[in-house]
Amino acid sequence: MATTIIEIRGLNKRFGVGDAETLALRDVNLKIKMGEFVMVTGPSGCGKTTLLNIIGLLDRATYGEYYLDNHPVARISKRKQARLRNEKIGTIFQNFNLIQNMTVIENVALPLIYRRVGKTKRLKIASRMLGRFQLNEREYYLPNQLSGGQQQRVAIARSLVGSPSIILADEPTGNLDSRASHIVMEELREIHEQGNTIIMVTHNANLTAYATRVINIVDGRIDSDININKHTPKTRNRRRK
Amino acid sequence: MSFLLKNHISDAIQSLKANRSRSLLTVIGISIGVASIIVILSLTGGVKRIITNQIQQYGEDLIIVRPTYTDHAKDIFSHLTNSTSFASSSLTLQDITSIKNLDDATLIAPVAVSQYELLGDNTIVSSVVATTQDFFNIFGLTTRDGDNLTDNFSQNSIVLGSRLSVRLFDSVDTIGKKLTIKGESFIVVGILSPISDPININNINLDEAIFMNIEKSPIIDKTPQIQQINIRAKGQSDTQTTANLIDQTIAKNHKNTKDYEVLSGENIYNPAENILGLISTTLSIVAGISLVVGGIGVMNIMLVTVTERTREIGIRKAVGASNWQIMVQFLIESLILAILGGILGFSFGYLGAGIVALFTPILPFVSLDIVKIAFVISIAVGVVFGIYPAFRAARKKPVDCLKYYR
Ligand SMILES: Nc1ncnc2c1ncn2[C@@H]1O[C@H](COP(=O)(O)OP(=O)(O)OP(=O)(O)O)[C@@H](O)[C@H]1O
Ligand SMILES: [Mg+2]
Numbered sequence: 001m002a003t004t005i006i007e008i009r010g011l012n013k014r015f016g017v018g019d020a021e022t023l024a025l026r027d028v029n030l031k032i033k034m035g036e037f038v039m040v041t042g043p044s045g046c047g048k049t050t051l052l053n054i055i056g057l058l059d060r061a062t063y064g065e066y067y068l069d070n071h072p073v074a075r076i077s078k079r080k081q082a083r084l085r086n087e088k089i090g091t092i093f094q095n096f097n098l099i100q101n102m103t104v105i106e107n108v109a110l111p112l113i114y115r116r117v118g119k120t121k122r123l124k125i126a127s128r129m130l131g132r133f134q135l136n137e138r139e140y141y142l143p144n145q146l147s148g149g150q151q152q153r154v155a156i157a158r159s160l161v162g163s164p165s166i167i168l169a170d171e172p173t174g175n176l177d178s179r180a181s182h183i184v185m186e187e188l189r190e191i192h193e194q195g196n197t198i199i200m201v202t203h204n205a206n207l208t209a210y211a212t213r214v215i216n217i218v219d220g221r222i223d224s225d226i227n228i229n230k231h232t233p234k235t236r237n238r239r240r241k
Numbered sequence: 242m243s244f245l246l247k248n249h250i251s252d253a254i255q256s257l258k259a260n261r262s263r264s265l266l267t268v269i270g271i272s273i274g275v276a277s278i279i280v281i282l283s284l285t286g287g288v289k290r291i292i293t294n295q296i297q298q299y300g301e302d303l304i305i306v307r308p309t310y311t312d313h314a315k316d317i318f319s320h321l322t323n324s325t326s327f328a329s330s331s332l333t334l335q336d337i338t339s340i341k342n343l344d345d346a347t348l349i350a351p352v353a354v355s356q357y358e359l360l361g362d363n364t365i366v367s368s369v370v371a372t373t374q375d376f377f378n379i380f381g382l383t384t385r386d387g388d389n390l391t392d393n394f395s396q397n398s399i400v401l402g403s404r405l406s407v408r409l410f411d412s413v414d415t416i417g418k419k420l421t422i423k424g425e426s427f428i429v430v431g432i433l434s435p436i437s438d439p440i441n442i443n444n445i446n447l448d449e450a451i452f453m454n455i456e457k458s459p460i461i462d463k464t465p466q467i468q469q470i471n472i473r474a475k476g477q478s479d480t481q482t483t484a485n486l487i488d489q490t491i492a493k494n495h496k497n498t499k500d501y502e503v504l505s506g507e508n509i510y511n512p513a514e515n516i517l518g519l520i521s522t523t524l525s526i527v528a529g530i531s532l533v534v535g536g537i538g539v540m541n542i543m544l545v546t547v548t549e550r551t552r553e554i555g556i557r558k559a560v561g562a563s564n565w566q567i568m569v570q571f572l573i574e575s576l577i578l579a580i581l582g583g584i585l586g587f588s589f590g591y592l593g594a595g596i597v598a599l600f601t602p603i604l605p606f607v608s609l610d611i612v613k614i615a616f617v618i619s620i621a622v623g624v625v626f627g628i629y630p631a632f633r634a635a636r637k638k639p640v641d642c643l644k645y646y647r
Pocket of ligand 1: 016048
């Protein structure tokens with residue numbers, strides 16, 4: 001039995017008050033185990049991003065329990081949240097979110113600053129990580145000198161640099177064309193195969209082929225939660241058609 | 242802490258460089274405030290030094306008696322206008338006689354100044370100083386030839402300041418010349434060597450004054466308005482003891498009414514320092530206002546920076562920066578602006594004080610304390626006006642920052 005990394009019980013998220021009130025998440029229960037590649041799908045506005053932000057400790061649930069690596073984290077201080085974001089969570093965004101006036105390598109090394117890793121060591125680790133994505137030649141480029149696909153691979157490198165327990169990706173291919181999407185997805189598949197746990201939000205049904213588990217959310221609730229045999233994604237795909 | 246500090250500093254420098262002209266303008270804004278404070282401090286430092294020099298010059302055994310006026314503001318005003326003639330003095334010739342009878346006071350010179358029309362070769366209105374022979378000895382005043390003015394300072398003889406001699410007779414050598422004041426004829430018995438001493442304890446421009454005998458001169462009132470009594474204590478006891486003795490003596494004459502003050506040592510210069518303090522306080526308030534304006538400039542720019550960099554804040558938080566770390570990052574940026582402003586302001590201020598020195602006898606005086614003050618002020622401005630923008634940056638929620646589009 002693989003260890004549970006994330007456990008969520010009775011999670012609710014409410015935005016606004018009174019007439020403007022939205023229940024973005026309703027009674028979400030979820031367990032994610034080490035090594036899973038979870039895809040979260042669902043119609044626009046169903047609460048996917050909200051869920052991912054709460055898992056990523058970027059936002060808080062209105063109520064409900066959340067255990068990360070078996071520690072309750074739903075009500076911890078902001079300071080501890082920051083610390084856990086740094087140590088246990090790697091985040092990838094749709095719009096890459098690289099700091100524009102920092103070089104590629106500095107962007108990748110950024111999480112290590114908040115872990116107090118010295119500059120030389122930091123850049124060495126970042127450089128090694130960029131090497132994994134064949135981006136060594138671009139180390140001293142600025143983000144806007146790279147293509148979208150390259151930028152997203154830099155962002156992936158940044159999410160991995162601190163060896164987190166879990167990687168969260170919110171529509172990482174949303175801004176990319178199909179070729180670049182394919183490259184990024186292959187990278188994600190590879191890091192998953194190396195043992196990383198990934199939760200990814202997507203609109204693209206084709207991409208669920210990479211997943212070991214697909215969770216569909218409708219209107220803030222988990223509508224379906226299907227485990228897929230990791231070794232036969234293609235079978236699963238065919239059966240769907 | 243020091244590890245992150247290093248990162249924050251290099252981040253801040255990078256970001257300030259990215260907005261070069263904006264940063265420069267903000268720095269100049271602060272530097273103006275700092276510069277005015279440096280000018281004020283270095284000039285008051287210069288004036289203080291003049292006073293200290295005078296203490297050394299006149300010696301520590303000088304004692305001064307002045308009438309006091311109930312109204313303190315009037316006292317300062319009288320110093321500013323260089324004249325006390327409108328106020329009636331409480332000091333009398335009787336007081337002089339009493340002090341003379343004390344063993345410890347050897348040289349006594351009352352001073353009563355009034356304005357008269359002087360008829361020499363030219364007609365000039367100037368200050369007539371009624372005093373005694375001792376005046377010249379107390380302040381070590383000599384003639385052009387360097388002789389001491391000892392005798393002949395009686396009934397109708399007068400001593401001229403060097404510039405006044407030239408103005409009256411178009412000559413520096415006027416011994417024996419006659420002039421008329423208030424219908425009485427006087428003869429010049431001495432001319433002082435030039436003294437450039439614009440700030441002195443008698444409040445008289447000695448180069449422009451004329452001196453006559455307070456007791457014997459026919460034109461001096463029998464109860465002259467004595468503005469000050471200068472005494473040099475040469476007895477066995479120390480200056481303070483002599484001063485106390487003089488105080489008691491006059492108190493007896495004045496039936497214990499405290500309408501005078503006896504000053505010795507540093508106290509003599511207190512009134513001058515009071516005015517100095519008043520002027521420099523006023524100027525400091527003005528400088529303080531310009532510092533506040535500069536500080537608001539810092540705050541303004543930092544608020545803009547924080548807004549512009551909302552996304553960066555979100556990214557930093559997402560990868561693990563705590564609120565505190567974000568706060569320190571932006572605080573350091575405003576501190577660097579303020580410290581640069583301080584350095585620039587210090588240079589401007591020093592230059593400004595140097596320019597003032599070209600037109601006044603005051604030499605700017607920059608001590609280590611002034612450097613420290615400039616540094617502390619800059620840091621204070623950086624913190625006070627940087628804390629709010631930094632706090633705003635730190636308080637932003639990561640989700641909201643990441644959603645932000647510019
Ligand atoms: N800051 C907010 N304030 C108010 N309502 C919000 C806020 N953020 C999200 N919501 C609401 O919560 C609901 C879920 O939003 P969320 O962004 O999680 O959707 P999503 O599933 O990610 O959609 P998409 O696929 O379009 O990205 C939506 O109805 C949205 O309007
Ligand atoms: Mg979304």
